[in-house]
Amino acid sequence: MTEAPAGQRDAVVIDGLHVVRRGRDVLPGLSCTVPEGAVTGLLGPSGSGKSTLMRAVVGVQRVAGGRVEVLGEPAGSPSLRDRVGYMTQSPSVYGGITVADNLRFFSRVLGCSADEVDRVLSLVDLDRYAGTPVDHLSGGERSRVSLAIALLGSPRLLVLDEPTVGLDPVLRVRLWDLFARLAEDGTALLVSSHVMDEAQRCDGLLLLRDGALLATDTPAGLLSRTGTTDVEAAFLALVAEAQR
Amino acid sequence: MTGRVTAAVAVRVLTQLRHDRRTMALMLVVPCVLMTLLWWVYSDAGALFDRIGPQLLGVFGFVVMFLVTSITTLGERASGTLERLFTLPMAKLDFLVGYGLAFGLVALLQGTLVAGLSVWLLGLDVEGGMGRLVGVAVLSGLLGTALGLSLSAFAATEFQAVQFMPAFVLPQLLVCGLLVPTHQLPDVLEWVSWVTPLTYAVDAAAQVATHADWTGDLTVDVLVLVGFVVAGLLFGAATLRRRTP
Numbered sequence: 001m002t003e004a005p006a007g008q009r010d011a012v013v014i015d016g017l018h019v020v021r022r023g024r025d026v027l028p029g030l031s032c033t034v035p036e037g038a039v040t041g042l043l044g045p046s047g048s049g050k051s052t053l054m055r056a057v058v059g060v061q062r063v064a065g066g067r068v069e070v071l072g073e074p075a076g077s078p079s080l081r082d083r084v085g086y087m088t089q090s091p092s093v094y095g096g097i098t099v100a101d102n103l104r105f106f107s108r109v110l111g112c113s114a115d116e117v118d119r120v121l122s123l124v125d126l127d128r129y130a131g132t133p134v135d136h137l138s139g140g141e142r143s144r145v146s147l148a149i150a151l152l153g154s155p156r157l158l159v160l161d162e163p164t165v166g167l168d169p170v171l172r173v174r175l176w177d178l179f180a181r182l183a184e185d186g187t188a189l190l191v192s193s194h195v196m197d198e199a200q201r202c203d204g205l206l207l208l209r210d211g212a213l214l215a216t217d218t219p220a221g222l223l224s225r226t227g228t229t230d231v232e233a234a235f236l237a238l239v240a241e242a243q244r
Numbered sequence: 245m246t247g248r249v250t251a252a253v254a255v256r257v258l259t260q261l262r263h264d265r266r267t268m269a270l271m272l273v274v275p276c277v278l279m280t281l282l283w284w285v286y287s288d289a290g291a292l293f294d295r296i297g298p299q300l301l302g303v304f305g306f307v308v309m310f311l312v313t314s315i316t317t318l319g320e321r322a323s324g325t326l327e328r329l330f331t332l333p334m335a336k337l338d339f340l341v342g343y344g345l346a347f348g349l350v351a352l353l354q355g356t357l358v359a360g361l362s363v364w365l366l367g368l369d370v371e372g373g374m375g376r377l378v379g380v381a382v383l384s385g386l387l388g389t390a391l392g393l394s395l396s397a398f399a400a401t402e403f404q405a406v407q408f409m410p411a412f413v414l415p416q417l418l419v420c421g422l423l424v425p426t427h428q429l430p431d432v433l434e435w436v437s438w439v440t441p442l443t444y445a446v447d448a449a450a451q452v453a454t455h456a457d458w459t460g461d462l463t464v465d466v467l468v469l470v471g472f473v474v475a476g477l478l479f480g481a482a483t484l485r486r487r488t489p
Contacts, residue, residue, distance in 0.1 A: 021489055058331045062487040076486065081333040092324030094256070096263045101256070108252035109332050133263065149328070 011036045011157045011188030017066035019052050026052045027211045034190050039183045041202030042192040049211040050192040054159050058086040085150035089161040091142040093134050099145050100130040112153040120148040140166045157188045176201040199231040214238045245337040253342025275304040275358045283366040294369045298453035299422050302445040305351050305385035313392030314405045336481040351385025372452035383469045384445040390476025397483030416442040441472040
């Protein structure tokens with residue numbers, strides 16, 4: 001693979017994505033890109049279409065039209081399955097077995113080495129829970145197990161659906177530090193959140209409302225353009241502008 | 245489909261079962277208790293236990309595996325783990341065959357326990373020998389697993405999945421030849437019994453119990469059962485969708 005400078009190539013290119021769920025246009029025709037070597041924040045209120053967009057990127061969403069290209073191939077292509085890490089919104093882990101058993105299973109499916117299990121566990125700060133059944137963990141710990149699974153095998157693209165929900169502030173900062181480090185190494189990250197103040201930690205923002213993009217900008221660019229001091233206010237300003 | 249991923253699924257399912265002691269106990273102990281109860285019920289009725297016992301052995305494997313499999317796979321669909329697996333290098337058949345292998349192994353354990361108990365402790369008379377009886381039990385268990393995998397697609401909740409028992413399994417139990425030999429059933433019900441899989445599991449057990457030799461009927465039963473297992477797995481694969489609405 002030829003290595004272009006990080007941040008210059010697009011890991012994801014979406015063009016006119018149209019998704020219909022239960023007779024409703026959840027995404028009526030969305031276009032955007034997610035660059036490599038950067039953290040792209042997907043922000044918007046609950047029900048704005050964030051999860052649907054992410055599902056389309058990892059290739060499990062049935063789409064009505066448009067094009068989704070991931071690492072140069074159509075989303076969901078078999079060759080992408082060990083290059084894209086996906087963390088669903090509710091922790092998709094097996095409750096009855098231990099944290100290590102969960103990770104061992106997914107690492108076998110991916111065909112990565114046994115050391116990977118220890119590596120990702122320490123990345124999410126869960127080493128000491130390796131032998132604990134997932135059922136005995138708190139919701140936040142469970143979601144970190146789910147995140148650890150997404151990190152297995154160092155995928156080129158990470159699609160993380162609300163990875164920091166319900167975490168204490170210290171831990172949240174640590175995870176955003178981790179995301180920044182991964183981006184520095186060239187990974188593309190698409191991270192959704194409904195907490196607007198997390199936007200400050202992103203390199204780029206996609207502001208989503210009712211299935212349409214309100215803005216695509218850097219956090220600083222967004223604030224200066226709307227003349228606001230925080231992303232929440234910027235969001236409100238953009239909504240008001242759109243309705244005018 | 246790759247051996248590595250299929251084995252990973254089987255090992256994981258077995259690990260889940262190993263941690264779930266109560267379910268394991270239910271799967272292994274309950275059939276033994278039921279068989280003992282049956283022996284007790286028929287203790288004054290002469291040869292009836294020798295006729296019903298082997299047939300019921302096939303039914304137990306089928307029912308238990310059907311229930312456990314349909315609930316477990318429903319859990320995978322509901323919890324999001326199945327969706328996650330579909331973003332990973334896992335073929336549909338890896339998933340289904342992995343489950344089949346794991347529950348097949350449990351069926352082997354269950355069949356051996358119940359058959360051993362029946363023959364050695366309860367004095368069940370099996371002309372065809374223990375080995376074949378266990379074989380029939382395993383095949384019945386695999387049948388339950390394959391049908392449970394397919395039917396779980398049609399249940400949205402565990403509550404619905406449990407209702408498949410009376411809706412789908414009990415009618416088969418009534419016409420499978422356990423209560424009345426199939427050739428004595430009214431014509432329409434006899435035809436029904438030919439197309440329901442449990443009939444062949446029960447007949448195979450009866451063949452093993454009453455014939456020391458491998459009979460032609462037993463060959464037919466085994467082939468039909470294997471056919472139902474394969475068809476169930478393929479149908480299950482068709483109900484698994486990588487892309488969902």
